[in-house]
Amino acid sequence: xNFTRWSARLPGTQRRIAARTDVGEAQSPSxxxxxxxxxxxxxxxxxxxxxxxxxxxxxxQQDAGQQDAGQDGAPTGIPALEELSVRxxxxxxxxxxxxVYGGDHRVAYVNDAYVDAFGPREPxxxxxxxxxxxxxxxxxxxxxxxxxSGKPRTVKSRKVQAADTTTSTTPSAxxxxxxSATVARDGSxxxxxxxxxxxxxxxxxxxxxxxxxxxxxxxxxxxxxxxxRETAVALQRSLLPQKLEQPDDLRVAATYxxxxxxxxxxxxxxxxxxxxxxxxxxxxxxxxGRGVRAAAVMGQLRTAVRAYARLDLPPHExxxxxxxxxxxxxxxxxxxxxxxxxxxxxxxxxxxxxxHLPILVRAEDGTVARAADPTGPPLGTGGWIHTSxxxxxxxxxxxxxxxxxxxxxxxxxIDEGVASLERALAGAKGSPQVVCxxxxxxxxxxxxxxxxxxxxxLQHPARTGQAAELFHNAALDLLGGVEAAPRARAFASGxxxxxxxxxxxxxxxxxxxxxxxxxSLQHGTPPMRLRLRRTDRRLxxxxxxxxxxxxxxRHAEPADEAGRGISIVATIASSWGSRRTPGGGKAVWxxxxxxx
Numbered sequence: 001x002n003f004t005r006w007s008a009r010l011p012g013t014q015r016r017i018a019a020r021t022d023v024g025e026a027q028s029p030s031x032x033x034x035x036x037x038x039x040x041x042x043x044x045x046x047x048x049x050x051x052x053x054x055x056x057x058x059x060x061q062q063d064a065g066q067q068d069a070g071q072d073g074a075p076t077g078i079p080a081l082e083e084l085s086v087r088x089x090x091x092x093x094x095x096x097x098x099x100v101y102g103g104d105h106r107v108a109y110v111n112d113a114y115v116d117a118f119g120p121r122e123p124x125x126x127x128x129x130x131x132x133x134x135x136x137x138x139x140x141x142x143x144x145x146x147x148x149s150g151k152p153r154t155v156k157s158r159k160v161q162a163a164d165t166t167t168s169t170t171p172s173a174x175x176x177x178x179x180s181a182t183v184a185r186d187g188s189x190x191x192x193x194x195x196x197x198x199x200x201x202x203x204x205x206x207x208x209x210x211x212x213x214x215x216x217x218x219x220x221x222x223x224x225x226x227x228x229r230e231t232a233v234a235l236q237r238s239l240l241p242q243k244l245e246q247p248d249d250l251r252v253a254a255t256y257x258x259x260x261x262x263x264x265x266x267x268x269x270x271x272x273x274x275x276x277x278x279x280x281x282x283x284x285x286x287x288x289g290r291g292v293r294a295a296a297v298m299g300q301l302r303t304a305v306r307a308y309a310r311l312d313l314p315p316h317e318x319x320x321x322x323x324x325x326x327x328x329x330x331x332x333x334x335x336x337x338x339x340x341x342x343x344x345x346x347x348x349x350x351x352x353x354x355x356h357l358p359i360l361v362r363a364e365d366g367t368v369a370r371a372a373d374p375t376g377p378p379l380g381t382g383g384w385i386h387t388s389x390x391x392x393x394x395x396x397x398x399x400x401x402x403x404x405x406x407x408x409x410x411x412x413x414i415d416e417g418v419a420s421l422e423r424a425l426a427g428a429k430g431s432p433q434v435v436c437x438x439x440x441x442x443x444x445x446x447x448x449x450x451x452x453x454x455x456x457x458l459q460h461p462a463r464t465g466q467a468a469e470l471f472h473n474a475a476l477d478l479l480g481g482v483e484a485a486p487r488a489r490a491f492a493s494g495x496x497x498x499x500x501x502x503x504x505x506x507x508x509x510x511x512x513x514x515x516x517x518x519x520s521l522q523h524g525t526p527p528m529r530l531r532l533r534r535t536d537r538r539l540x541x542x543x544x545x546x547x548x549x550x551x552x553x554r555h556a557e558p559a560d561e562a563g564r565g566i567s568i569v570a571t572i573a574s575s576w577g578s579r580r581t582p583g584g585g586k587a588v589w590x591x592x593x594x595x596x
Contacts, residue, residue, distance in 0.1 A: 096189070096210070098134075099196070100127050101203035105143055107131065108203065117187070117210075134206070136160045143193055143204045152194040157215050159188050188215035232292045233258050236267075236452075239299035245272045247280040248535035249344040249471075251459045253432030255440060259405070259451050267294035267335065268403045268454035269302050273309045276577045277540050277589040278344045278533060281309045284401040284456050285337035285356065288378070293333075300329050301379070305339065312579035315339045315352035316386040319376065323354065326380035334380040338401055342393060342458070345473070345531070349399060350582075352388045354379045357404060357418065360425055364396030364462065368422045396462035398435060400425055405451035406443050417443075432457040470536040472499060478517060478528035478543075488517040488530050492541070495532050501539070505592060508572050509539055512590050515565040516543040519551060519588065534594075538574070542589035550578045550586055 090097045090111045098121070099109040105127040110120070118133045127134050127143075134140065137158045146153050189208040196203045236258065244252050254270050267287025275281055283305050287294045304325050308318045318339050326335055338359060340351035351359060351371065355378035359371040369391065376386040393399055400421075407417030424442035428435045435457045445453050463471060474495045478484040492513040496506040513530065520528050524545030533540040553566045570576050573590035580586050 096206075096208035098131075098206040098208075099203055100143065100206065101198060101201045103147070104128070105134075105140070105204065114208075133160050137189065137191060137208075139191060139193065139206070142191075143206075146193045146195050146204050147202055150195050152192055154190070154192045156190045157188050157211055157218075158191060159186060159215075187212045228291070232295050235292060236295045236298070239295065239302060240269060241271055245274050245280075247272070247274055247278070247342075248537050249278060249460065250280055250342060251432050251461060252282075252457070253436050254454070254456045255433075255436040257440070257445060257447075257449065257453045259449055266290055266405070266452035267298035268405065268452040269298045270401070270454050270456045271302055271305060272456075273306055275309065275312050275341070275579075276575060276591065277542050277587070278535065279312075280342045282340045282342065282349075282401060282456060282458060283309075283337065284403065284454060285335055285379075286403040286405075286452075286454070287333060287335040289333050293330075297326075297330050297333055297335070301326060301335060301337070305337075312577065314388055314582060315341055315350055316375065316388040319352045319354050319379070319386045323376075323379050323382060323384070323386070327382055331380070334378040336378045336404075340401070342460075345533070347392065347394055347460075349391050349393050350388055351391065352376070352386050354386065357402060357407065357414075359391060360400045360402075360418075360422060361391055361393060362398045362400075362425050362428070363394065366426050368426050370418075370422065393460050395460050398425070398428075398432070398457065398459045400435070400439065401456040401458075402439075403452065403454045405449065405453040406439070406445065406455060408451065432459050435459075467536075470534070472534050474532045476530045478520070478530055482521065484521060484528070485514060485517050489514050491530065492532060496539075499534055502595070505539070505594075508592060509541060512541050512569050512573055512592075513543075515569050516541060516588055516590070519543075519565045520545045523547065523549065523551065524586070536594075538594055539592040540589060541591075542587055544581060544585060544587045546585040548580050548584055548586050550580070551588060 087109070090109070093111060094113055096114040096117055097109075097111040098107065098114055100106060101108050107121045107123055107125050107127060107130060109123070114121075118131075121130055125131070128140060134143075137160050138155070142153050142155060188211050190211050191206060191208045194205045194207065196205050237256070240256055241254075244254055246252060252272050254272075256268065256270070259266065267285075267289060269283075269285050269287075271281075271283040273281040273283070283302075285298070285301060285305075287298045287301070289297070301322065304322060305318065308321050313321075319337065322337065322339075326333075335354075336356040337354045338351060338356040340349045340359065342349055349359065349361075349371075353371075353375050355376065358373070361369045361371070363369070371391045372389050375389055376384045391399075402421070404414065407421050408414050409417055421439065421443060424439055425435075428438045428442070430438070436455050439455060439457075440453070474491075476488060476491045478488060480487075489510055492510050493506065496509050501509070509532075513532075517528075517530060520543045524547040526546055528543065528545045531540075531542045531544070533542070551566050553570055555567075566576070569590050574593045576588075576590040578586055578588045
């Protein structure tokens with residue numbers, strides 16, 4: 001906008017002599033371009049707005065009359081742009097307009113909307129002193145930049161203490177142009193500062209649009225999104241294990257970190273399940289999707305995994321059951337999962353994978369091995385027969401199970417992320433929790449990460465010295481017929497005595513051994529084997545044979561001569577159970593908790 005045609009001159013500059021025109025009088029077409037002097041305008045600033053509106057209405061009526069007077073019905077008397085009053089144009093805008101000039105940004109003009117919002121401003125006053133709202137909006141440096149560069153600048157949705165027009169007057173309230181009071185309230189404005197050239201001085205035109213309603217709506221939306229995310233995070237965390245089970249032969253730690261505030265919560269989960277007889281199941285999975293829905297599906301899958309694990313099935317059979325269940329829970333969502341079982345007698349992990357990333361195992365010497373490729377597609381796809389694989393977990397080894405948020409980056413292939421994790425794991429030493437933290441840092445996962453991350457670390461410690469004395473194994477092949485039972489009792493008595501168990505515990509162990517062996521001799525088939533194992537917490541007795549029919553605990557009638565063996569074992573032991581072995585056959589076991 002060119003202000004050079006404005007007959008008013010800025011305060012402090014040479015002013016052109018101009019005839020003053022009464023606000024209430026109608027202007028003739030020849031004098032329509034005449035604008036009162038600036039200082040005269042500022043003196044009349046306190047006049048009522050109604051008077052100015054009447055003058056504008058009278059001018060419009062006069063213009064309409066001139067149009068009607070044209071020849072052949074053609075409109076005449078349309079004012080040229082030069083004939084429009086700049087002050088009237090700016091004064092009628094609903095947006096806030098102010099004009100400042102000079103290096104110290106002295107006020108030259110504010111329109112009616114500005115006065116209604118912040119109160120009147122004295123012309124010639126420096127903005128830093130007389131316009132606190134401009135300071136609060138942070139416009140002082142911006143106006144300096146506009147003067148230096150000669151280019152407009154815009155800031156969006158800046159908050160400021162605005163004002164609301166009321167009919168009450170208080171000593172602390174400003175008086176607006178219409179004589180009412182202004183009471184402070186919060187407002188948001190989008191402000192554009194545009195350089196203008198005036199006679200003798202450069203100025204800045206400030207145009208501020210009130211976006212308070214938009215800003216409040218955006219804030220409500222953000223608050224709603226935060227509440228939704230907090231709900232999903234709370235649900236996610238409540239469905240994860242509150243405290244990990246710590247097996248006798250493994251040391252386990254896990255970490256879950258939700259994505260940053262701009263990322264919706266996913267369906268990552270992990271679990272550690274003790275199966276009995278020293279065996280442990282380890283699970284990690286990831287439901288594809290975000291928000292409460294993914295977290296709810298995750299919770300159902302985790303509950304199902306724990307239920308299937310109690311059946312002590314092989315890993316691939318557990319995933320086969322989960323595959324059908326995932327399709328029933330929500331056909332539109334799929335999930336990846338790894339289910340692994342550790343048996344301390346075998347020194348390895350038996351696992352099955354449904355589209356999940358490979359397990360990594362770090363040996364004691366620092367070399368890292370990667371489990372074979374996934375053994376099947378993600379859960380919920382159906383139509384696939386899962387299989388199990390194995391990976392060694394010798395004493396001193398560390399295994400890592402993780403979700404894709406740890407290794408997946410938009411700028412690189414996921415295989416490169418897994419390779420980076422291998423390098424990080426090769427140098428990660430310490431306890432499982434320390435390894436978790438180091439891997440998170442090494443992979444650059446921060447609080448603003450764009451995806452959920454779950455990491456499960458397990459270590460098979462290499463025990464030496466006094467710690468190794470608390471872990472022992474002993475086994476006996478049960479050969480022959482009924483004479484195998486007394487040999488088994490004598491073997492168990494000698495082993496338990498050498499392990500220096502109390503007499504009461506030794507007698508209970510021999511009784512449980514006798515009943516398990518007798519049950520196997522009566523209902524099982526060769527080969528048969530008795531295995532005794534002690535840890536720092538429990539005594540484990542296990543008998544295996546070649547028959548795959550699992551024993552059931554039943555109620556024996558007083559006249560029955562058989563059927564009490566399993567009931568006796570269940571009564572005297574802390575826990576008992578049975579499972580089918582991979583090569584065919586079964587294993588029946590019981591445990592006794594050791595005194596502290």
